[in-house]
Amino acid sequence: MKRQKRDRLERARARGYQAGVVGKQKEACPYESLDARGHWLGGWREAMEGRGSGLFMK
Template sequence: MKRQKRDRLDRAFSKGFQAGVGGRSKDNCPYSNLDSRSQWLGGWREGVEGRLNGTFTK
């Protein structure tokens, strides 16, 4: 059970990261669960930061 929960949170983070790198708005977060939403937003922040620094491109 713990592995499934961790995998869902990892997936939320990676989807948020992809959205951040892609330049999507953080308002497009598809999660309403607090844990998943915070993971998605964390990934989104890292993706946006990497895109702005030039580390990642679309």
């Protein structure tokens, strides 16, 4: 049970990261639950920091 929960949250973070890489807004988060939304936003923030430092091309 814990592994499934962790995998779901890791997937939310990865999807948030991908959304940040392509430049989507944080309001585009598809998750309703606070845990998954928090992980998605964490991935999104990480990608946005990378974009700001020039890691990704626009």
